[in-house]
Amino acid sequence: MTETVAVRPHHAIWPRRLPRELAVPRTSLWFNLEVSARRFPDKAAYLYLGQPMTFRQLQQRAEAFAGWLQSRGVGKGDRVLLYMQNCPQFIVAFYAVVRANAVVVPVNPMNRADEFGHYITDPDARVVITTADLAGIVDQANQALPEAQRLRHVLVTRFADAMQEGGIPADEAPSAPLQQWLTAEHPALPGHERWPAALAEGHVPGPHTAEPDDLVLLPYTSGTTGLPKGCLHTHMTLMPNIVGGAVWGLASPETVSLGVVPFFHITGMLYGVLSPVYTASTVVIMPRWDRELAGRLISRHRVTHWTCIPTMIIDLFGSPNYRSFDLTSLTYLSGGGAAMPAAVAERLKTEFGLTFAEGYGLTETAAPTHANPPERAKLQCLGIPLFGTDSRVIDPDTLKEVPVGEVGEIVTHGPMVFKGYWKHPDATARAFIEIEGKSFFRTGDLGRMDEEGYFFITDRLKRMINASGFKVWPSEVELLLFKCPAVQEACVISTKDAYRGESVKAVVVLRAEARGHTREQDIIDWAREHMAAYKVPRVVEFVEALPKSGSGKVMWRLLQDQEPQKA
Incomplete structure (x- = not known):
């Protein structure tokens, strides 16, 4: 059943190719992988520095690691930390946690030991899956905690574990410093277990019993006060954007996307980890941003979809080699996080015939609540509310809706909105208000809506x-x-x-x-x-x-x- 959304101004210009609301499957994220692996077993799910991983391999490896997790005591609803840069192991680990009926806690790999300790203690995590370059930070943070709060198991992988034998092909090779970082050896630390050995143990997981409304993802977001808070996301708060993102961007099994936005981040996770597995499309993974490599990968693999931040486009244009890159395969270019400069957008349109479709969302909303229709995009604009989503602009003091064109706080009611903050009932209560009998999330962003229903951000109510x-x-x-x-x-x-x-x-x-x-x-x-x-x-x-x-x-x-x- 889908909820009927009241008629809003943007419905008058709603793209004719799209339904206003979606019928979203009430299934788990694991079911998405099972279906794609059954339908396209030998199709490349991910390409990583010249090495493919098929949907069958992804499913098999995720099941093996799910069994490993359960053998280490991970049960239904337990929180497991993922602390790594973009690599195939992130995807395998993510779906292994889901298969084990547990909860993924993605952690920014840029965090240092002083910050990482909070991600151990706050979600009461006992297991972390990380890369060898970050294992020392995990150990330092862990040893600083009281014995009762420490991690029990640390599983470590090297980036080389996912590379093909013989090294990285020349035409897939990143810059020398990036390649050196990817291939560097790090000594094993006492008590840490290694990825290949865990895979070789060959554990078979128990039944997958997760229900659509079970907690599956606990991404953290900071706020105006205190330490970062976990956002409660279930399979059914993620599925609307998994399905909606594919429908909005015309994604299909033929889609090839560039996975460069960090997977730990809710946007990178949606467009690099979740939606591609649902659509059975292929993702070309970039472990870190490298403009020369990005240009070569788009050209070589005929990338069709790229979700990014505007600074990446600006940097790519700054390359002395950018005119030699073949970007003609790109059909859908989207992103957010910062406004796209008008001059850069004009160059994209003039030189490559591409419209940059900006969007807007938060960790609390599993990425987008708004997006620009590519066929009718407005520059430096958040876009219009997505499928089944009702957004308003209210006076932050009176909580009353303001007239079109006036600035107020953006609030959103939609199927992708989270269920609250982990261990913070008071903060959860403050984050929602009721309008016309419906619960709306207060974004803390100040903006306005024009007469056609497009939203624009003007300032922040929160200090950020x-x-x-x-x-x-x-x-x-x-x-x-x-x-x-x-x-x-x-x-x-x-x-x-x-x-x-x-x-x-x-x-x-x-x-x-x-x-x-x-x-x-x-x-x-x-x-x-x-x-x-x-x-x-x-x-x-x-x-x-x-x-x-x-x-x-x-x-x-x-x-x-x-x-x-x-x-």
Whole structure:
């Protein structure tokens, strides 16, 4: 049964090729793989540096690792951490956890040990699957925890475990530094188990018993206060966008997509891990962004679909070789995270006949709630609400809907909206409001809707920095900076960046003993060792004191308002 959505302005311009609502299968994510493996057993599900993995191989390996997980005590609903860059092992591990009736907890591989500990303790995880380059971080974070909270099993894979014998073919080879990182050897740490040995154990998993409304994914998102919170997603909050993304983008078994957006991220997961397995299409995996490799892979494999962030397009255009890349196979180019500059969009249209279809969504909404129809896209626009989705713009104080064209908070009701925050009932209650008898999620983004029902973002109700599509929450960076021996107080704000859009700036009060011999670069260097690279302040400013309100709260908004003049 699908819910009937009230007629909204965007229905008047709704693409004629699309239904307004979808009948979404009430099945588990594992069933999607079973069907594709049965229908297309020998078709390449993934291509990785010249090495294919068929749907049959993906299913067989996922079942073997599901058996391994269950042999290590993983049961229904248990949380398993996935901590790695894009590689075939991520896909296998993801579906192994699903097959074992457990819950996937994807963790950003850029996180350092100080950050990673939270992902062990908060979801009460006992197993992590990671790559050898990150195993040391896992061990460091794990050893810092009390015995009762530590991981019980660490499964480690090398990137080379998924490469073909004889190395990477020349025409698939990434840049020398990236190739060196992929092929580097890392010593095994005590107690860690290795991927090939786990596969060789040959365990057969028990029955797959997951129901459509069972928890299956717990991605974390940060907020205005405190540490990151887990978002509760079931098979049935993921399936609407798995199916909808395919229908909207005209995906089919003939589709070939470029999997370069990180798989741990909800957008990369939807378009690189979930939807392609449902449609039985092929994904060309890139472990990290490399513009020369991206151009060659699109040309070589005749990539048809590419979901990306605008900075990737800008970087590709910056390549001295970009005119030699054959991009004529691309038929669908989409993305979000940051606005596409009009000049770049115009070049795409003029030189390649491609329309960049921007979209909008959050971790809480399993990626998109809005998208631009490629045949009627508007620039620097979030798009229109997707299948069965009702979005409004409300006054954040009165909670009443505002007239067309006026700015307010964007709220959304749809089948892809999450079930709440893990262990945070109060935050969950604050995140939803009721309108006309329906529950709407408060996005915290300020925007407006035009007369045709297209949505535009104008500002943020929440305090957040958008650096090349990565969301940086100042409160989280501040909490980490307070651990720095030289820092007495810190306030984090955004500063303009010609390439990234925004960058992180830290306004710092030094401790008395650090004054006179601590440089701004010292703070940046310390941050690089203790937090993910995208969170590291690019700019540090020392001040004698931070401005505070009568109640003692740091007046971050005042510092933010002053920043344009300083910049």
